[in-house]
Amino acid sequence: MTRPVMASRPVLGPPEPYTFPAVRRSSVGAGDVIAVDLPGQAFASVRLVHPAGAFTESEDQYGVAMLTGDALEDGQEGNGSLAPALERHGAEWESWVGWDSFVTGVDVPVNRIVDATRLLADALRSPAFRSDDIVRRRDQIREAFVLECSVPSSLAARAVGSQLFAGRYAVPANGGPKRLDAVDPEMVVDFHRRQLANVAGTLIVVGDLGKVDVEGLARSVFGDTVRAQPPSPAPVRGAEGAQPRIVVLDRPGSVQSALVLAHRAPSRAEADLPAAYGVGDVIGGMFGSRLNLLLREEKGYTYGAGARFDLRRNGGQFTASCQVETRHTADAVASSVAEIVRLREGGVTDDELATVRESRTVGLPVNYSKVWSVANVLIDIEVQGLPDDHIDRLRAGFDALTAEKMLDGAREYLRPDELVAVVVGDAEQVAGPLAEIGLGPVSQVDPDALWS
Structure with missing residues (x-):
């Protein structure tokens, strides 16, 4: 039996608007x-x-x-x-x-x-x-x-x-x-x-x-329990040390280095979430992000690079990470920092802006199609003191993103002058080249002493 062949592909209509269910x-x-x-x-x-x-x-x-x-x-x-x-x-x-x-x-x-x-x-x-x-x-x-x-x-x-x-x-x-x-x-x-x-x-x-x-x-x-007391605001202190700087955790004989570039970020309540998350997407939160295209597609250093903002109630952090061959360690760090600076100074392209807006809004009906995913949003709303229509406001914020808002977000939330690069690799091979890129002083830390 011969199956009929479609003469043309169906035309996709605009995505249906999404509204978070009533709370x-x-x-x-x-x-x-x-x-x-x-x-x-x-x-x-x-x-x-x-x-x-x-x-x-x-x-x-x-x-x-x-x-x-x-x-x-x-x-x-x-x-x-x-x-x-x-x-x-x-x-x-x-x-x-x-x-x-x-x-x-x-x-x-x-x-x-x-x-x-x-x-x-x-x-x-x-x-x-x-x-x-x-x-x-x-x-x-x-x-x-x-x-x-x-x-x-x-x-x-x-x-x-x-x-x-x-x-x-x-x-x-x-x-x-x-x-x-x-x-x-x-x-x-x-x-x-x-x-x-x-x-x-x-x-x-x-x-x-x-x-x-x-x-x-x-x-x-x-039952007969008592009411939970809201947590008291607590100050968050930064670690001592020069900024920016590089910290090497020695792994002798390693043929690869694991890299994390990080700096402190504002608390959840202090951040403009669409701008912050959008900047994170552009620099490393999507497959087509700048760090992934640079380090994976252009230079061939890694299978993948990513970045994200982790915004908590009492402060947060930005991290960008990848793994590369030992011989590419210093250039990968330098190239990542340069890409962060480039985004902070030049902003996003029209294509990047469109991709962020679409990726953060079109998939919402699927993202919240499961009961546990809705429950997780409600946990976030409760813990962070967000409004019940938080998802709808966030969606509207992404819809309203402009290149100017993204540039402001990049300048506000990307802080290359405060970066700390953590490198896990062969210190004998990577410390010298890392010192030459000029990011900051290079020190070696004993992993066993990190959390003592």
Whole structure:
């Protein structure tokens, strides 16, 4: 049978406008509830958010929040008992600790949401916290961190904080091996008691909620807890050292170097997000970005180069990264800096502007087609104090971007004079050529001393 051949391709129409779904807020007891009803979505995401992120940790307990989050998965009976209990309801446990928040939750079929949410509440409020389980989890986090840092690109990425910041941001969220070893089971129990056990938090529920008693779910989670206290603004201090400068982490005999160029950036609340994110896209956030085209396509140094802004509640950072052959290390650093300067001085092209606007708006219906992706936006809104129509405002901001706004953003948010280049590679081969490019002084740092 011969299939008919189309005489011409169909003509694509303009993309449909996207509006983020309506957000419903309420208070139940000492807690707050954020709900989004998505008719037809038979799967639901339930998230409980506490303002107990890694940034709130005291200096002698770096890593306690992440360890507590991992230990919760051992459940009320210990030894990983939570996952099998949730599986009986087709549910999966979700938990992570960021700089600004402590998040727990479940993804579950809507028709089993009551039972799964009750298990979430039980796991969070009254975990077993057996000492041997906590020690096992601590060992796993430490071993995973050490293994990750055996990869040059991961080591470079994790070393950046220590070169940009003093204080909490200087140390990875998990505390790093040495500090994490000092966190004992009693510290975990105490952190849980103060920050989670009797603190309500904010419950986020997303899915087809037509037959769901959301307030009833909240009552089962909040019980007789007390209201969470908003985090106090905390100053962020910069690391000492010349700017710009180059830091080499020696990896003798390495045939490649992992590079990260970074500088401090404003907090989430201080930044013009469309301009900042747009600048990040142009310099390294897309396949057609300037750094990728230069270092991959033109020079053939790397399989890929990227850049991004990480904007947090108490400050942020800009990073650009790639991996290159050892002999190209110095030129890759110099070329990357020159490209950042060129964007800052000359702005974007019309094609780059159009690509940023399209990439940040056309895909929104797909980006937020899943319940968990909508829930993640609501977490961001809650943690960062953003308006409920944040996504719509962000979309409008990208639609309104101009070349002039992008140039202003590049000059505001790209700071080549403050760059720190972290290079993981063979110091004997790369230190000399790096000194010759004139970016700044070159020093060598012992990786084992980074997070002590």
